[in-house]
Amino acid sequence: MLESWRWFGPSDPIPLNYVRQAGATGIVTALHEIPNGEEWPSAAISERRDLIQNAGLDWVVVESIPVHEDIKCGAPGWERYAHIWAENLSRLAQQGMRNICYNFMPVLDWTRTDLNYPMPDGALALRFEFAAYAAFDLFILKRESAAQDYTPNDLEMAERWLAQSNAAQRDRLTETIVAGLPGSEESYTLDTLRTRIAAYDGMNHAGLRAQLGAFLDIVLPVAEQEGARLSIHPDDPPRDLFGLPRVVSNKDDLAWIASYNTSPANGFTLCVGSLGVRADNDILEIIDSLGERIHFAHLRTVKREADPRDFHEDSHLAGDTDLVAVIRALLDLETRTGTQIPMRPDHGHRILYDLDRESTPGYPAIGRLRGLAELRGAAAVLAGRYVNGT
Template identity: 60%
Template sequence: MFHSWRWFGPADPVTLSDIRQAGALGVVTALHDVPNGTVWPADRIAARKAEVEAAGLVWSVVESIPVHEDIKTGAPGWEEKADAWAQSLTNLARAGVKTICYNFMPVLDWTRTDLVHELEDGSRCLRFDQTALAAFDLFILEREGAAADYPAERIAAARAHFDALSQAARQCLADTVIAGLPGSEESYSLSAFRERLAAYDGLGAEGLRGNLAAFLARIVPVAAREGAVLAIHPDDPPRPLFGLPRIVSTVDDMAAIAAMADTPVNGFTFCTGSYGVRPDNDLPAMFSRFADKVHFLHLRATKREQDPQSFHEAAHLAGDVDMVAMVARIVAEERRRGVSLPMRPDHGHQILEDLRKTSTPGYPAIGRLRGLAELRGVEHAVAVLT
């Protein structure tokens, strides 16, 4: 695997020097300050690439070029925004950055309800609590029709959870859910969030799937012409939220997307943490079935809790992901294709000095260093023994 590390640009508390010292060879980054729906200028791309290379690293993957909400809903004028997206891809590919991660999650990117959940050993991690999410949906957002999405026992638990929260805790929950997490494409107020949700009324999974197919029909030929590959990220978490459809959550979803454009250019980011939240997802089998279309790897583990709809980020070799089996499949595919797939240790626990420093939620330095070291060790052992 080509060992990479997510970097949020010059304002990231983890510097390029830190990343190189951690043992990474590549950087996964984006032009996060370019407005969604506009073209990434070639000179800005060149400057970012030069900055990364001056530190002795490679810009290995773009994560991500945001897909405008109008593209996802099929709103009038979506074609122009798709063409802007394609021009950004073209500018990146011509600069030598040719692996393009993107997502098609409606309204919100990845969603959590707690950014500093404390584990038994004193470390902290990201957590998704379904009851807390329901409390936000029902009693803070007050989404119309929300009660129909939850069983009576969940509503009762959400009511009790909400009633026990202070006003400050209620605001913290709202901010965590909708104010924008690292790498997210949008940040919303409550009123703006309600408006964005309303734009999806009546669309459903089939409608969203059709809009993805239309988007791919427009951009896959551009990517093929420029020698780039597309890598769609799975839903996180991989199930509907706030009445919104999700279409990148299961093996059947992967099959439907692969059929939209039968070419390796139309590929996947395989995130073990996202897919691993669902107990019905057989990760090694899913990877093997679509291995020739996997262009980027997010390696992390999630742990489903007693409430199976709740989970937290586990250590990279713990949780519900059989990481050794996954790495074995990855190594075999790399040998078959003669490639080194870019990977990054996704997320990480706050440990040691991470606990006393300001870091981007989910992306502490030492926690990810531990994850990268563990994953490199597994990869080395698998490569020697197979």
């Protein structure tokens, strides 16, 4: 596998020379400074590519070209944004960046309720707590008709969380959810979040699938023409949020996407952590069934808690998913297909000097360095490159 590292551009607190020292050779990035729905100038693409290459690295995956909300909710004129997306894809491919990760999560990208969850060893992790999320939805956001999405027990849990919280905790929860986590490219106020959610009124799973299909109808021919590959990212967490449908959450969803258009360009990002939130997602079976459609891998694990809707990011080789078995399956896939799959460590813990420094949530330097080293070691052993100490 090709060892890569997510980098958020020149403003990232982790410079490219640190990435080289971590041992990665590939960079996963995007033009994060350009607002959603706007064209990426060819000059800006080449400037970013040259900056990465001059540091001795390669831009191997574009993560991501954001999909404008009007596309997902089917707003009038959404096709214009899809054609802009396709044009950005074309410009990237013409300059050598042909692996494009994207997601189709309505309104909010990946979502957590705590960015500094204390682990037993003193590390800080990311966490999703269902009671906190429900309390935000019901009593802070006050989404219309939200109560119908919860059971009486859920409502009681949310009320208990709210009663036990203080103003600072509620403000921190609100900021964590509405500000947008790294890579989401969108942030909201409570009012604009309500408005954006309301744009999906009447949208169900079938409707969102239809919008995804219509989007693919526009962009896939361009990807095929340019020799590019699209790698849709699973929902995170892989379940409906805020009354909005999510349609990239389980094996059936992935199978529908694969069958909608059988082109190899219509592919997937295997995010083990996202899919692993659900116990009914068999990651090894997904790898076996998707085969050559997997173009990119996010390797991390999560630990489901007593309430299985609660989870936190665990160490890379811990958690509820056997990541060593996943690496073995991906290496076997590479052998069968004759391809190399870019992978990156994801959502590392804040450890050591990370604890004393500002870092992008989920993307500390040392926590990911540890994760990459663990993944590299496991892959080396499985590939037979470490024998008798050599």
